[in-house]
Amino acid sequence: MNRREILKGLTVLPLTGAAPQAVLATAASAPAKHRDVFQELGIRTFINAAGTLTYMSGCIMREEVVEIIDRTAGHFAMIDEVQDKVGERIAQLVHSEAAMVTSGAFSAMTLGLAGVLTGLDVRKVEQLPHLEGTGMKSEVICQKTHNERYNHAFLNTGCRVVEVETIDDVEKAINEKTALLHFLNIVANQGQIKHEEWVALGKKHNIPTSIDIAADVPPVSNLWKFNEMGFDLVFISGGKAIRGPQSAGILMGKKDLIAAARLNSPPRGFTVARGHKVNKEEILGMYVALEKYLANDHDKEWKEWENRIAHIQNAVSGLKGITTKITIPELGNVTPVLTIKWDETLVKLTGRELRDRLRNGQPSIEAGFAGLPLYHYQAGSDSVDPAVAETLKGENLVRITAWMLQPGEEKIVARRVREELLTASV
Numbered sequence: 001m002n003r004r005e006i007l008k009g010l011t012v013l014p015l016t017g018a019a020p021q022a023v024l025a026t027a028a029s030a031p032a033k034h035r036d037v038f039q040e041l042g043i044r045t046f047i048n049a050a051g052t053l054t055y056m057s058g059c060i061m062r063e064e065v066v067e068i069i070d071r072t073a074g075h076f077a078m079i080d081e082v083q084d085k086v087g088e089r090i091a092q093l094v095h096s097e098a099a100m101v102t103s104g105a106f107s108a109m110t111l112g113l114a115g116v117l118t119g120l121d122v123r124k125v126e127q128l129p130h131l132e133g134t135g136m137k138s139e140v141i142c143q144k145t146h147n148e149r150y151n152h153a154f155l156n157t158g159c160r161v162v163e164v165e166t167i168d169d170v171e172k173a174i175n176e177k178t179a180l181l182h183f184l185n186i187v188a189n190q191g192q193i194k195h196e197e198w199v200a201l202g203k204k205h206n207i208p209t210s211i212d213i214a215a216d217v218p219p220v221s222n223l224w225k226f227n228e229m230g231f232d233l234v235f236i237s238g239g240k241a242i243r244g245p246q247s248a249g250i251l252m253g254k255k256d257l258i259a260a261a262r263l264n265s266p267p268r269g270f271t272v273a274r275g276h277k278v279n280k281e282e283i284l285g286m287y288v289a290l291e292k293y294l295a296n297d298h299d300k301e302w303k304e305w306e307n308r309i310a311h312i313q314n315a316v317s318g319l320k321g322i323t324t325k326i327t328i329p330e331l332g333n334v335t336p337v338l339t340i341k342w343d344e345t346l347v348k349l350t351g352r353e354l355r356d357r358l359r360n361g362q363p364s365i366e367a368g369f370a371g372l373p374l375y376h377y378q379a380g381s382d383s384v385d386p387a388v389a390e391t392l393k394g395e396n397l398v399r400i401t402a403w404m405l406q407p408g409e410e411k412i413v414a415r416r417v418r419e420e421l422l423t424a425s426v
């Protein structure tokens with residue numbers, strides 16, 4: 001039911017002066033498939049030309065995922081049985097010993113570490129995050145450049161993070177409290193210690209190793225690469241390129257560690273991760289999303305992203321004062337990125353103003369910005385640390401990705417960006 005229909009419905013209601021309630025009542029009694037809840041609540045929807053950002057709701061689930069969620073929602077099932085069966089299948093797909101669906105990569109980090117700390121000891125599970133006097137370990141080692149904000153997931157277990165730079169540092173930092181050696185793939189080229197060396201250090205000292213690959217497909221091979229390399233725990237997001245539920249992710253790894261992580265996770269209460277609940281529809285949806293992602297024609301999908309980006313580039317590259325460039329990040333969010341820059345004497349617009357105009361136009365469009373890793377951005381706003389925000393303000397550029405566009409939306413993005421640049425041209 002659209003707004004006009006709601007208003008039409010109103011005219012036949014008695015004039016009690018209670019119009020807002022009448023509107024609500026009319027909307028609420030409409031069949032769900034005819035309701036536009038976004039419109040009812042005044043929530044802006046938009047074309048996502050920025051990327052898989054949590055604050056923009058991440059991704060649009062694959063059609064098959066939505067269908068599976070719909071088809072499974074009408075039945076009860078035991079959560080542990082769903083996790084058992086789904087975990088077994090996912091493990092086969094990603095070449096790991098075991099796997100479970102979590103409420104995101106962040107949750108996988110907390111749960112994976114919780115499992116390392118507690119093993120199958122239920123008393124320890126209930127003691128987390130209080131580690132003192134329990135005999136549990138309490139330190140996670142990672143390279144200084146790999147100590148990103150997402151490591152907060154480890155702090156939730158009561159552990160602290162110890163930073164190192166060289167292999168020698170690791171050898172010195174390891175002690176009886178060391179629980180985990182953690183690696184962040186998105187900055188793999190920024191630390192002195194490489195993947196294989198990290199795994200070898202873990203094996204040498206008999207300490208589990210983990211890797212955060214939350215935003216690291218494509219390439220699809222990353223789904224099994226790090227399991228095969230010997231990492232004991234691998235964390236990935238379900239709601240990024242895999243296009244599963246936004247509130248899902250996967251923890252993959254060694255059988256005993258996954259079993260211990262399961263002990264720390266719902267349906268069991270009284271654990272640090274009770275709040276990491278994933279319902280059966282999402283667990284099954286995550287499984288199907290992964291299956292569909294693996295079955296994708298990845299070359300074809302990549303070509304499609306390139307074509308969309310080229311379409312937008314072609315629409316603006318001839319304009320006076322405009323330069324465009326297409327880049328592909330080496331690690332993390334690997335997809336073609338179009339950077340559009342302009343000469344401020346010829347186009348009177350800042351990057352921020354262009355993004356605002358796209359956001360406030362019809363239809364609304366979110367474009368990306370800056371060259372910083374996407375995970376620096378904070379909820380609901382473009383700004384981050386005051387220092388970073390300062391560097392963003394002055395830049396005459398927008399960055400556009402095409403992987404979260406729905407088919408055909410590249411035409412709208414191309415037209416709107418061109419329009420705004422032309423309007424601001426002197």
Ligand SMILES: *Cc1c(COP(=O)(O)O)cnc(C)c1O
Pocket residue numbers: 054103104105106107150186212213214215236237238239248249375
């Ligand atoms: C997105 C991301 C996370 C968090 O993943 P969620 O699935 O949203 O919990 C963790 N680490 C990195 C590097 C990420 O990009």
